[in-house]
Amino acid sequence: MGKESKIRELRRAKLIPQVKETKVYKPMSKGWRVTIWTIIFVIIALLGFGVWAYSGRKIEARVGTASITTDELEQKAFQLIQQQVPQDQIKPGTEDFQKMLASAKEQTIQQLISEKLFLQLGERENIIIEDKQYQDEAQKLIDQQKPKEGNAAEWIKQQGFENEVKMREFIVERNKDQLKVQIYMNKLFEKYVKDPEVTDQEALDFYNSNAELKLSHILLKYDSTKDPADVGTKKKAQIDEIRTEIMKDPKKFPEIAKQKSEDDASKVNGGDLGWYKIQNGQLVTDQGNGLVKDFNDAAINMKVGEVSSPVRTVYGWHLIYVTDAKKNSEKYNPTEAARIATIRWVGTNKSDPNKALTADELKKKENQANQVLKDVLSGKVTFAKAAEQYSEDDLSKFNAGELPSMLSTDSSGFFWAELQKAREAQAGSYPYEKEIVEAAWGLKPGQIYSKVLKVGKDIVIVKLITKRNYQKLPFESVKQDVIKQLKAQKKSEQQSKWIEEERNNLGVSIGNPWKSFTTWWQSNIVAPFEDFGMWVGKLMGKGVGEGTTTTTTDQTPANMPSQEELQKILENQGIPNPGSQVPTPAPATPNPNQP
Known part of the structure; x- marks a missing residue:
């Protein structure tokens, strides 16, 4: 009997382990198929979005079919800085300049969006512009700047032109696109925004209403995204106690603000925030800075000497105090x-x-x-x-x-x-x-x-x-001026509303897609990559590969001989020590019919 025959006889007698390698094909579950296809879809979507974002790496905004490039925005912003800031204070590369540039970009991008918007709307309406209209718009610009009194002709020569005609032609040649925007805007407003009506009673109410408010506040800081909920509850109870104390004598508001407000910038001045103009339902500073909505809505209709109920904003709990107000009527009183x-x-x-x-x-x-x-x-x-x-x-x-x-x-x-x-x-x-x-x-x-x-x-x-000298004029003497201003204000509000509707219809998006994508990628993919890798490792360990696999299972009977006993059996049968020839136990299903 040969060696292989002896081994087979020993296996039949169950004196040595039976070895069999089997490939098990388990169908992939529906859940894993969905998961894998979802991952594939997400990867393809990310790659697609990344390619699209990279293609727009030099785009800061899109207005309909038009784009505003980074170079265009920075050039316009720098021009704005040159107009507003003395030349000796413009120092590119410094931190202050970067702040100025960022601020100028915020203003400029809205201007560029408006320009792109009106250009597309004007073309949509098939507005035809004649040369005389360009000349008229250029003349308006000259009239705004040339001396009202004095030597206008000499002023024109000082600007480098022989006469007003040459100056007008130069403006048209160099600024035709900007003039086109202005003409389109005028034509579109004329067609879609009608002149509002203002009654005498509306004019009188406006005349007697507040134009500016001087505000103070007390702040107890609370950030719901960081602080525990019980902190918010305690702060609310504290602000209620402070208000109760103030209501005994509201004139002590500044004194109490110095003691208890957590706004370090204003508490030293008794909570004083300064003057705010009322414009289109918003309180804004001379620089155009506004207030958070909840604070604004609470303060705008308050009266002098009034203390608000506690107001919750993203900064915490506030008490607002109106220390002074200026009426619209004062605008029409000549000041000293x-x-x-x-x-x-x-x-x-x-x-x-x-x-x-x-x-x-x-x-x-x-x-x-x-x-x-x-x-x-x-x-x-x-x-x-x-x-x-x-x-x-x-x-x-x-x-x-x-x-x-x-x-x-x-x-x-x-x-x-x-x-x-x-x-x-x-x-x-x-x-x-x-x-x-x-x-x-x-x-x-x-x-x-x-x-x-x-x-x-x-x-x-x-x-x-x-x-x-200062004069206080009666309403009747300035009524027409009030009506004129109120009409202009109403019309401006209607124009703003119409522009907003057209922006929504045309589609306006602000932001550099590549910067947004890289920021998102850094914070959501790169930063947590280590945790993501650990998660994948754990997931793989739980049997990700439940498809076609090769596994080994030891089906050795309980009475299987030890390694030493096995070696003796083989030697007795004339088979030398197989050493590494003994196959590794593989998955096998015992055959019940086998002796």
């Missing part, structure tokens, strides 16, 4: 103010504001200013002529030294400077520095200040053109 003219020598290099003037250059300008002042005071030259010849302020030099009508504060078409506003204004935020207004305030109409002023780096000669 002055019209001022100046001759200004700029204390920086006009061609390169970042380059300081030398001491000799500054001294030369100061000497010239003193000589000009002497000539004007003696009557040798008129103030208007001296401003035109010597002033380095391009806004006023051809307007007899006065600011142009585009900066007018009311229907008079002139800029009226107010002493209090000049004193309270931050540097560069008011057309005249406080030193200039203070100097003019003590003069008589037509009088020139007797000394040359040094204002910051600049050298200035000041003249008071005229001054007016």
